Amino acid sequence: MELEEFNHKIVPLRKSLLDMARTWTEAHDYAEDAVQEVMLRLWSMRDRLDAHPNIRALAFTTLKNIERDHWRHLQIENISTSGKYQETTVATNPEDGDDMQLIRMIIEKLPPLQSKIFRMKEIEGYTKEEIIKITGCTDESLRQNLSRARKKIRAEFIRLQSR
CATH class of the missing domain: 1.10.10.10 (Winged helix-like DNA-binding domain superfamily/Winged helix DNA-binding domain)
Known part of the structure; x- marks a missing residue:
């Protein structure tokens, strides 16, 4: 996938991804960062995107995984700062x-x-x-x-x- 095709197919998903990220977190700066990370990951796999059956679903799944990783990181951070785990x-x-x-x-x-x-x-x-x-x-x-x-x-x- 070339730059023009990427800009035509992937970049329009940015607004939807950003809206979704903002519903998951109150930190709008982090939502922007998460969407940027999705764009970078999709760009890095641009050679394989043409063969993917649903690029939109891939983008949203990638965002969900990034958000989940961030949440886990925050949980680990909370454990290490408080010294105990509260489930x-x-x-x-x-x-x-x-x-x-x-x-x-x-x-x-x-x-x-x-x-x-x-x-x-x-x-x-x-x-x-x-x-x-x-x-x-x-x-x-x-x-x-x-x-x-x-x-x-x-x-x-x-x-x-x-x-």
Whole structure:
């Protein structure tokens, strides 16, 4: 992949990646850094990108992995500075947890198709047409599954917050 093609295919993903990174972290500077890291990684593998079936998914997966690595690094840093490890899990104490972490836990417990469709639409930013192609479902079933997933997430979130 040459520079022009990279600029045409990859660089337009930057805004979506940045929006996603900003939802995962309050540190906007770090979100910028994470997206820049994604761009560098994609650039370094530009020779293999032409053969990749879904570059958008690769970019979002790379961002997710960078964010996960950063989170792990922060956890290790917290352990080393405090001298002890404090494990907090949303499942045992949701009121102490982060709302986003609670929502992630709820999404994981959805039926597989609803979870997949919700993640693709709301987290990874796929269009309806892309989701239909990937999952093979109809437009109507996509809307129904997405609606059901949102209702379940909302209801479970309210239930867990009221405890």
